[in-house]
Amino acid sequence: MTTAVFSLRRRALLVYGGFGVLAIAAQLFAPLIGSTSISLTRALDGTVPFAANIDAQIFFIARLPRTLAAGLVGASLASAGVMLQALLRNPLAEPFTLGVSAGSSLGAMLAMLVAPPILVLGVSAVPLATFAGAVGAVSIVYGLASARHRGFSTDVLLLTGVTLNAFFSAVILFLQYHADPSETVRTLRWLMGDLDVSGYGPIVVALPLIAAAFVIFLWLPRGLNLLTLGSDSAAARGIDVVRVQRLAFFSASVATGAAVSLAGPIGFVGIVVPHVVRLLVGSDHRLVLPGAALFGAAFLVGCDVVARTIMAPLELPVGIITAVIGGPFFLWLLFRRA
C-alpha cells in the first residue's frame, strides 16, 4: 500500500482534495445537464428579465436547487452511514437501520393520506411530518436502549431499530391498503425518493439541521476510531464511550431525518458509499467521514443526473439509479481488492 507510507496529514490532503474536487465538479456540471437543452449564456444573461427567461428559470428554479439538495442529502446519508456502522460495529448498518426511515415515512404517509392539507410557517405539512416521524422513532429507540442499561446498549439499539422498522412498515402498508388507489401511486413514489424540490425553500429549512449534525461530526472521528475497537478498549484509553455513542447516534439521526424530509428515503447511498470510501482510504474515521460526505454528495448528484436524463422527458426515481449504478460498482471494487 503506497498510502501507508504517507503521513496522516498528506493522506488527509489527498482524500479531501480528491473527493472534494469530485464533489465540486459534480455540483458545477450537474446543473448544465437536464431533460431539456438550455443555453447557459442565455440563462445568465442579465439583460433579459427573469420572468421572460425560460433558460434562467430552468437553471435557477429547477436544476440548481435540485443539485444542491442531492449534494446535501448524499453527504448526510453517507456520513450517517459511517456513524452507524462504527457505532453498531456492524458493516450492514446504514442510516435507516435504527427506524428513522420507517418512522419518517410513516409521518409522511399520515400527512399525505390522513391529515387535512395545512401549511406550517409556509412549509407543506409533509416534510414536517416526515421529520416529526424521524424524531418520534429516534426517541423511542433511544429511550428503550438507555432505559435498562447504565449507559447505552448498542445491541438493544439495533434490535429496537429493526423491530420499529418492521412495525412502522406494517402501519404504512395498512394506510396504503386503505387509501384510494390514485393516492397509493403517489405515496409509493414518495417512498422511492425524489430530489425535485422545486425551489430553495425546502433546502433552507433542512440546512440548519444538517449543518448542526455536521458540526457534531467534526468532533467524533477519533472517538469512532476507538469505538470500533470495542467499548472497553475505548474506555481504557480515556474516551467517554457513552458520550461518543450518544453524539454519534443523535447527529446521525438528525442528518438522516433532515435528508429524508428533503428527498424521501433514498436507499443505498448510506450503506455503500461508506464502504467504497473505506476500500479506497482505509479505516481511519478522520479520513473516512469527510471522504464519505464528499463522495456521497458527488455520487447522489451524479445518480440524479442519470435519473432525470436517461428516459427524458420521463424521470426515473433516483433510488433505482443509486442501487443500479452503486451495486455493480461496489462489487467491482470489492473483487478488485480481494
Added chain:
Amino acid sequence: MSVAAVIRHSQHGAVRAVVLFLIALIAVVAGGGVWWYQVGRQPAQPDALPQAERKDTPPASAARPRPAQRVVSLVPAVTEMLFAIEAGSQVVGVSSYDTYPDAVRQLPRVGALVDPDVERVLSLEPDLVVTYGSQEELQQQLVRAGIAAFDYRHGGVGHALDTMRTLGARTGHAREAVRETTRISTALAAITQRVAGRKRPRTLLVIGREPLAMRGIYVSAGKGFLHELLTLAGGDDVMGDIPRESVQATTETILARAPEVILEVRSGPKPDATTIDRERRAWSRLSGVPAVRSGRVYLLYDNALVVPGPRMPLAAEQFARVMHPEAFP
C-alpha cells in the same frame, strides 16, 4: 427430512400410525374438497358457460344463451355505464369505491382492484362479473366457478363507448346502449363545435400532487380519455407527445413546456374557498410558467372528471369552459 424419511425413521409404531393417519386424513379432506368443488357447484349453475370468456372473447354479436341477469362490477366506471344503459337493476354487487349513481350505495360491496372478496362475489350468485384487466387471479377463479367474466381496462373515449355497447349486448340492453352512446358522442361533438376555430391554449392537466406543494406532480399525458377530452374540448395538451396515460412531471418539464392553462382535476369533495385559494397559490413558486403568471390555474373538484363513462360530456364541458371562457358567455 422428508415425510417418507420421518416414517422410515420412526422407531415407535404409534408415531408411524399417527403420521400415516394424518396423511390419510389430509388426502381424504383434499379429495373431498376437489370433488365438492367440481361436482357440488355444477347443479347450482346449470346455465353457466363451460369456459368463461377472457380477453379474446368473440364480439358481442356472438350467440349467447341469455343476457346476464345478476352482474357484479368491480370497476366503478363500468358500474356507472351499466346504470346509464338501464341495466342498473341487474347489478347485484359493486366495488368498495363505487359512489355513483346514488343507487349503488344500497348494493353489497365486494372489495376492489387489489382486494376482491371472491367469497362475497360467489355468494351473490352472479352470472357476469366485471373485473379489471390486471385481476388475473380473480378471473381464473371465476373460470373455475363457471362464471362469465367481463374483462375491462381503462382506455380512450372510443373504448368507453365500445364498452357500453358490449355491455348492452351482454345484459340485454343493446338498444339503450346505442341510445346512450349516441347521446354522449353528440354531446361531445357539440362541445368541440362550440370551441372550434378558437386558439387552442397549451394546457397541462394535473391529476395529483402533494398538498400545498410543488412536489410529486402527476399529470395526464398523451393517452387515455382525459387526454382525449382535453383535446376535443379545445386544448393543446403540453404532455401530449408522451404515449402514456399519466406521468410524473418535474419542475423542469413544467417550466420547459410552458403551459398557458393549468387544469387540476380532483375526484374528492370540494374543499372550502381558503384551501382552494392556497392550493392555487402553491403554483406561485413556478411564476415563470405563463399559466401561473396570467392566473389561469384552475382547480376542478368533481368525481365526473376522473371517470371514463357516461359523464364524459360533463367533464369535457368543464374543461372547455375554463380553456375557452369566451365561448360560454
